[in-house]
Amino acid sequence: MPRASAGVVDDYERHLTLERGLSEHTVRAYLGDVVLLLAYLHGVPTTDGEEPSGVTTTLEDLDVAVLRSWLAAQHTSGAGRTTLARRAAAARTFTAWARRRGVLEKDPGARLVAPKPHRKLPGVLRLEQAEAALSASETGAGEQDPIALRDHALLELLYATGVRVSELCGLDLDDVDFERRVIRVLGKGNKERTVPFGQPAERAVRAWLTGGRRVLAVRREGAGGALFLGARGGRVDQRTVRRVVHDAVGSVPGATEMGPHGLRHSAATHLLEGGADLRSVQELLGHATLATTQLYTHVTVERLKAIHDRTHPRAR
Template identity: 75%
Template sequence: MLRVRAALPPGAAALVDDYERHLRSERGLSDHTIRAYVGDVVSLLGFLHGVGSEGADAEPPATDGLDGLDVGVLRAWLAGQRSAGRSRTTLARRAAAARVFSAWAHRRGKLASDPGSRLVAPRAHRKLPSVLRPEQAGELMRAGGSGAAEGEPVALRDHALLEMLYATGIRVSELCGLDLDDTDFERRVVRVLGKGNKERMVPFGQPAERALRAWIEGGRPGLATESSGAALFLGVRGGRVDPRTVRRVVHEAVESVPGAADMGPHGLRHSAATHLLEGGADLRSVQELLGHATLATTQLYTHVTVERLKAIHDRTHPRAQ
């Protein structure tokens, strides 16, 4: 996409720059989200201007700025993506990005109307990740605690981050962004900065507290350097731990649990949400804990087991017994 962006006409390139500033300064999106949105818009404008057209069957109109961008162009762009073998998930994401961009351009007076408002794209297939059974999660934490028993700094860190991921259900990026003063041990809550720079407080239990204290008091000093700053979790060189390191730690730890499906931090997040629901938590509470903007996201992200539904039926229905 860098090549396509560099080849855009000056008017289109200026629009991309302006849009990126809007996403960063006005909407406060994460770097990852901004890259995805901007990449999709660059793909769209590349198609519009005949630069690196992906999967296009016909020659797109050569224009400057947004001249000629209408719903027909949007549909042709997506059709080209589909012909190129893009997945339904990718098509749905790119259609959403196009709608956001065209709405912004219309508000800024760059488009006389908003063609994205008439764009319909296929719904993405939402495949839920595998989850651990509660006993498997317990085995995972016991294995981490056993490894940390010798007091080696990396083992103490790995145990603490496993406990925190499962106890709180926070995202891996949120975990890596934690600072020392984000943890309130007295109330056993952690302050998390989530998507859109939205802050929330998430509780954690005694096992996570013990693992976290052991890491801070007995493990972190062994990895800390002058450049560590206030980062809660550190890498082996003393810098803030990288999400890739956390993913590797989780994958390797889950491999040691008999019968557990391979998963990363997202699987622990989903496991935490599922176990909260199975324990009787309501969806809105889980939504708050996970930091979802809408309840619909939580409903898609979590599932309730048949066993829990049967238990509720047995307990509440007058003809259950």
């Protein structure tokens, strides 16, 4: 890639990280798509099998025709609708920024239209399956093993609050308010929100703090203020949490295989089925738009239809 374009990518990375405050994962995804676009523009082969444009051009030559040609090449190489929609969105975000910074005279991304991704209904646990997974976890924690206490506490808190796995791992001791029974969460875009939790989660977290965390904290000098710790005493990582959720749900017969995000889906679905309104669930989950939260209404409708088909005498 030409040095000038590489410098633009570096500036764009600083913009995403420092000015927009996006997470490391989001920044990496945006940059990956932009690098693919610029490699196509400059005629540089990529490792994902995408054919370059075949013409060496400068960044100033980036227009809507190049963007459309790039997406067409992506489609030819086997990219699905979801991938195409994501890469088109990344391109639009980049060209809008480039126009504001004076890198481009016009914003070609403003005229770019891409196929909308298919929105798949998330797999969720039935209420009795969630209760079975948490009950089994509580039984294991009853043996007072520090890891078992931690696992039960994080499962209860995940399900009670519906927070993202990254938000859970980022929690500090000071983020838990037992008196009000809420946690302070730092979500996407460094947006802070307060999320309540119930008595089962309170009991589990208190048991972890008194009977488990102190044991793991001594395994690393200066363990810090992390709420949940790994086996070696440092802050628990997302991979560990995914394994804990996967194992807990996997112990329930007939349950859908899932990780923390599935537990988040389940919590949202059960809230709506219990009578919570969409706006409240949106606030609890930290969704930027109500459209994201509305996806869960489709889940509850599908479940109601399935129950109706199984039980109503005139369903068939």
